[in-house]
Amino acid sequence: MYVQSLEEEYKRYKALGEAAIAQLSDEHLSTPAPGGGNSIAAIVWHVAGNLESRFTDFRTSDGEKPWRNRDAEFETRTVSRSELTEKWERGWRALLGALSSLTDADLQQTVTIRRQPLRIDQALHRSLAHTTYHVGQIVFLAKQFRAERWNCLSIPLGGSRAYNESPRNESPGAHARAALARARGEGST
Amino acid sequence: MRGEIDQLLFLIDTAYDHVSWHGTNLRGSIRGVTPAQAAWRPGPRRHNIWELVVHAAYWKYVAWRRLTGAARGSFAEDGSNWFVRPTDKSVAAWKADVAMLGDAHRTLREAVAAVNHRDLDRALARNSRTTPRRLITGVAYHDVYHAGQIQLLKRLRS
Secondary structure (H helix, E strand, O other): OHHHHHHHHHHHHHHHHHHHHOOOOHHHHOOOEOOOEOOHHHHHHHHHHHHHHHHOOOOOOOOOOOOOOHHHHOOOOOOOHHHHHHHHHHHHHHHHHHHHOOOHHHOOOEEEEOOEEEEHHHHHHHHHHHHHHHHHHHHHHHHHHHHHHOOOOOOOOOOHHHHHHOOOOOOHHHHHHHHHHHHOOOOOO | OHHHHHHHHHHHHHHHOOOOOOOOOHHHHOOOOOHHHHHOOOOOOOOOHHHHHHHHHHHHHHHHHHHHOOOOOOOOOOOOOOOOOOOOOOHHHHHHHHHHHHHHHHHHHHHHHOOOHHHOOOOOOOOOOOOHHHHHHHHHHHHHHHHHHHHHHHHHHO
16 A cells, blocks of 8 residues: 555646646746746656656666766756657656556565665655655746636635535545646636 | 554655755755745745745644544634735744644654554545545655745745
């Protein structure tokens, strides 16, 4: 159940990232953060690059692959939505593929990242925390760009009391579905 | 196994204030933040750092309440989810809310430590899919999600 609970959390944050990106114009995908910080494209390149490197041949090769160029992930880039989606999905495919072959019985075994041995449960926790951290930033920047036109991904402002009376989106999967529906302006709570 | 409870304690502690590999954790993200920084908003109707702190404290409280079965309504503030801040811009008021976050983490931690590992995957309520394991895992990553946003808020203001 440990692996399953982490997979659900990964999918929750994947959906939140996608629900934020879905609300943006193509131009905003590559716009630097105010003050010259990383654009959403740079964050996506970094998250996806990290996931693809860590989880390709997860159990049998070092998590920092020789073909990964981490520094290049942060370079200024102008990308189309389809390029961004393709990059994002490539990272997630590597992760979800690796998770599908894991069970809780594997968690005490080790993998290596940058030649350092690490228990699988610790490697998953590190990865999920890294992903969550950056998805928080994607959502933040998307809100910044959309301003008043932002469709809230969680409980809408002023809706907490009503939500608490009937909490429907408590599981990560339900939360993910609700976030994607809200991004489409369907107003699900 | 008792080890599973320790694993969950590790998750919530590294998300909140123990050394973490992914970057800054929630407590680290507000270290040294002044009330003026905490109160700054990047735009109208946007949350500030102060509100993110109280929001994180609230969800730790909710997780604690669900784990312990305590009655609703015992959070230090009226309302739920988001709370307008600051109502008082003083250092003391900011420190009080940071302390509330710390208290919420400590009481949540005690509740997690008291969970019987055999109950980790049992639904917390009838007609609910929420289990202690899901709840604890979810609240840990909720801290990290907002820590990333606080780091951006600090950078935007500077």
